[in-house]
Amino acid sequence: MSxxxxxxxRPEPNATHAGERLRCYVEIERRSGMHPAxxxxxxxxxxxxxxxxxxxxxxxxxRGQLV
Structure with missing residues (x-):
């Protein structure tokens, strides 16, 4: 019985893959700039x-003092 x-x-995530994802996310955020709102x-x-x-x-x- 398993x-x-x-x-x-869980298998350890590939360190280079995680770094690549982070780098892409940071690049997208950097390009987007600040939202006008x-x-x-x-x-x-x-x-x-x-x-x-x-x-x-x-x-x-x-306190309930309406006047």
């Missing part, structure tokens, strides 16, 4: 979420 498929040792997100101002009045209003609503 061992279960999960109990059998990512570039737009990086240009956004960093002042979002720093308004203490807005935070105070959210806390008030969470």
């Amino acid at each position: 061992r279960h498929i999960m109990d059998q040792a 990512i570039r737009a997100l990086h240009k956004r101002p960093a002042t979002r979420g720093t308004d203490p009045l807005r935070l105070e209003q959210f806390a008030r609503i969470e």
